[in-house]
Structures are given as C-alpha cells and as structure tokens.
Amino acid sequence: MVYNDGLCVRREAHERGLPYVSDGELSRRVITEAKKTPQRVWLGEVSAVVLQQALADLNAAYRNFFASLTGRRTGPKIAEPRFKSRKDARQSIRFTRNARFTVTAGGRLRLPKIGDVPVRWSRSLPSEPSSVTVVMDAAGRYFASFVVEVGDEPLPEAVAEVGIDLGLTHFAVLSDGRKIANPRWLRRAERRLRKAQRALARTAKGSNNRTKAAAKVARAHARVADARRDFAHQLSTRLIRDNQAVYVEDLCVSGLARTRLAKSVHDAGWAQFTAMLAYKAARHGRHVGRVGRFEPTSQTCSTCKVKDGPKPLHVRAWTCPVCGTRHDRDVNAAKNILAAGRADRLNACGGAVRPAA
Incomplete structure (x- = not known):
C-alpha cells in the first residue's frame, strides 16, 4: 500500500509538470500525513521501519530506472516502476537493525508489533544479522531471510x-x-x-x-x-x-x-x-x-x-x-x-x- 501510494504521488507530480518529489517529502506525505487520515490510520499499527523500507524499495527502483535511461547502468533497459497488484499472493516485509528485532534464546524470532514467531532453522546464523525479510510466497509458506556478514571460506587447492x-x-x-x-x-x-x-x-x-x-x-x-x-x-x-x-x-x-x-x-x-x-x-x-x-x-x-x-x-x-x-x-x-x-x-x-x- 505504501509503495503504491508513493508511486502514485510521483506519477501525479510528473503528469502536472511539477518537480520530482524528494525522498524526504515523499515519506512525509505517504507515511506521516497519511497516518492522520481515516483511510490510512491503520498504518500506525505497523512498525515504522517496515513502511520506510517499502519507500526505500520504490526509491531504489526509480534510481535504477533513471540510471538505465542515462546509460549509467549496463544491461537490458529497465522500465519505469509499476504498481503492485493486490492480486499478487506474494508478500514481504523487511526489518532493519533500527527496528530492534531479536532472536530469542529459545530460537524464536521476535518482531516489533508482531511478537515471537516460531522458526524452523535451516542453519545457524554465523554472525549478528543486520536485517531480516519475512516473505510469504504464492504457496502460503513463510520464510525469514537474514542479512549477515560472512568471510570467505577458501578450499584446499585443487589440480583439476x-x-x-x-x-x-x-x-x-x-x-x-x-x-x-x-x-x-x-x-x-x-x-x-x-x-x-x-x-x-x-x-x-x-x-x-x-x-x-x-x-x-x-x-x-x-x-x-x-x-x-x-x-x-x-x-x-x-x-x-x-x-x-x-x-x-x-x-x-x-x-x-x-x-x-x-x-x-x-x-x-x-x-x-x-x-x-x-x-x-x-x-x-x-x-x-x-x-x-x-x-x-x-x-x-x-x-x-x-x-x-x-x-x-x-x-x-x-x-x-x-x-x-x-x-x-x-x-x-x-x-x-x-x-x-x-x-x-x-x-x-x-x-x-x-x-x-
């Protein structure tokens, strides 16, 4: 919802010939002011970090689009960001370190404004995670993907x-x-x-x-x-x-x-x-x-x-x-x-x- 609202604001500004809406101004309109309206009052029930990350994804999409237009990005041309469909069964939210998510001693994932989530770990975390993305795929399965810092693990020299x-x-x-x-x-x-x-x-x-x-x-x-x-x-x-x-x-x-x-x-x-x-x-x-x-x-x-x-x-x-x-x-x-x-x-x-x- 926040992603689509931000995209709508920027498209309207472009159609009216207005200057490009900056990242800070977009956050003020789509998140801060939207929480005060009856239609978006429910945004206050969600962690603010999740909302900011949705706008960060939109800003990254626009930067990649502009870099592709000017030739600073190699590879195939990237199209302008599009609205996310409400019929898309895939969903994801991302918590950064500012959100203060934690992994409890019992192996549960504690997420802000959600609580403790039981996790079946595929492997142990090698270091302290900097962010976690919770994804629900089209099959209704939930996955937690962590961003961690790991060093190289060189293997013994091989001849073949x-x-x-x-x-x-x-x-x-x-x-x-x-x-x-x-x-x-x-x-x-x-x-x-x-x-x-x-x-x-x-x-x-x-x-x-x-x-x-x-x-x-x-x-x-x-x-x-x-x-x-x-x-x-x-x-x-x-x-x-x-x-x-x-x-x-x-x-x-x-x-x-x-x-x-x-x-x-x-x-x-x-x-x-x-x-x-x-x-x-x-x-x-x-x-x-x-x-x-x-x-x-x-x-x-x-x-x-x-x-x-x-x-x-x-x-x-x-x-x-x-x-x-x-x-x-x-x-x-x-x-x-x-x-x-x-x-x-x-x-x-x-x-x-x-x-x-």
Missing part, C-alpha cells in the same frame, strides 16, 4: 579443471566425459499440474474454493522450483569443491527462451545454476570463466583444432576429416570450452596473446 557444456538432452556434459542427466522437473510434474489447473478453471471467481484451488496450484509449482533449486545447489557445490577452475558457455538464456524450446530451457534453469557457480567460486577461492557463445565449440575438433563446419542437432557424433578422431558432440564441445577458458584466463593473467613461433 573442468569445462561444462549445458544442454537439454543432458543437463551438463563435462570435459572429462561425464554426463549429468537432465531431471526435467517441470515435465515430470506436468500431470499433477494439469490436474490442479483444471480444477482451478472449474471454480467460480471470488469463491473460497477458487482460493483453495489456486493455493494447490501454487504448492505444486513450489515443489518443482524447490527440486530444481536443490539439484542446482548440489551439482554446483560438487563441481566447485572438486575443481580449481570451472568454465561454462555464456549462453543467452533470454534469447533461447523465445524459441520453440522455451519450456525446456526454463525447466533446465541454466541461469540459476551458473549464478550459483559464480558466487560459490568467489566464496571458496575458485575460478569460474565464461566462454563466448559465438565460439564454434561444436564445430571444432578438440584434438587438431580444425573447424569442420556447422552440423544439425540430430548429429550427436562425428569424425574429424583431418585427424580421424571420433567425437561425441557434447563432450567435444566441453573440451573446447575448457581450452578456450584456459586461454582466456592465461591472457587475463599476463600470458602471451599470440602463440610462440
């Missing part, structure tokens, strides 16, 4: 390095020949999802049965997302633990998601997996390199480096016409990714750009 070719037939093919099967979590759950979505379509809008059916669909999707995330965590942890350097292809997932393979691409979760590799490598003293997506990894012989030309997707194995080596398409691509990643890393560390004569 690995290149990874991500795909749909196999989720990952490694340069040492190992192939990780693609679990296809969404495809496996399609029957259950289809049944739940049909039951939702038969309910009347606004009825309690529709609310229950929508929650059932959300829980089914949450199980798929949890399984996919757990698989990515386990695989990325194992690769970072066993290898000093990991090299992956810099795939354009957003572009692949606009093809006829969009459903399978989203189901694979490549972006989530590579993001986990990156932050775990930074924390444990490993290296993750990205190879350009336009490298002809599937067209080049990993033995003699001769480019054999493009091949249709149904060709899964081929023989090099020069050296006669028989290649598995995906394993060969993983080996080329490993070689290209090593070359880029050597050049970045001061190695020779051109090979010796």
